[in-house]
Amino acid sequence: MSDTEKNQSNQELKPEQAAAEAAPAAAEVLSPEAEIAGLKAKNGELAESYLRAKAEAENARRRAEEEIAKARKFAVEAFAESLLPVTDSLEAGLQIKDATVEQIRTGTEATLKQLKSALERNKVLEIAPAAGTKFDPHHHQAISVVPAEQEPNTVVSVLQKGYSIADRVLRPALVTVSAPK
16 A cells, blocks of 8 residues: 555544544533433432431431430439348338347448448449548548648548549548648
8 A cells, every 4th residue: 555545544534533532522411401400310319318317317316315314314223223222121120119239230230231332333432541541632621630640641530431433522531631740
């Protein structure tokens, strides 16, 4: 084939190639009405997805609020349940008309043991620092400062036990503290 024939065949193929290349491009270009319809459909899908997600979030929020309300309402249930045996013991002790002092003391000690056990099961812990423990204003309340042989700013004696629940002080221990030397 001569160069002229090659050029002519290349020129002839160029319009065909151009038409073949233009066909997919023309298929990609939609009419404005078709494009608007497609966008409206996509917008509808997105709006529906948004509404579903919003409803799901609202349901989750409502369920969480209900669970919190139930937890608040029944939080004291386990604690009250653990105190019922203490009440039963006190009532039983009061039923005994001719109890001796020793019987009353024994019953009171048993009831106190039950009460302490119920408090511990419900994470209500005593704050009763030993003598010589460093004074902690977060757990102790100093009633007085007294001269003592101990190091300064340490607990000398406990006047009233304190209590905490879940690392939160319900009542600080009332203590006397050693004076600075």
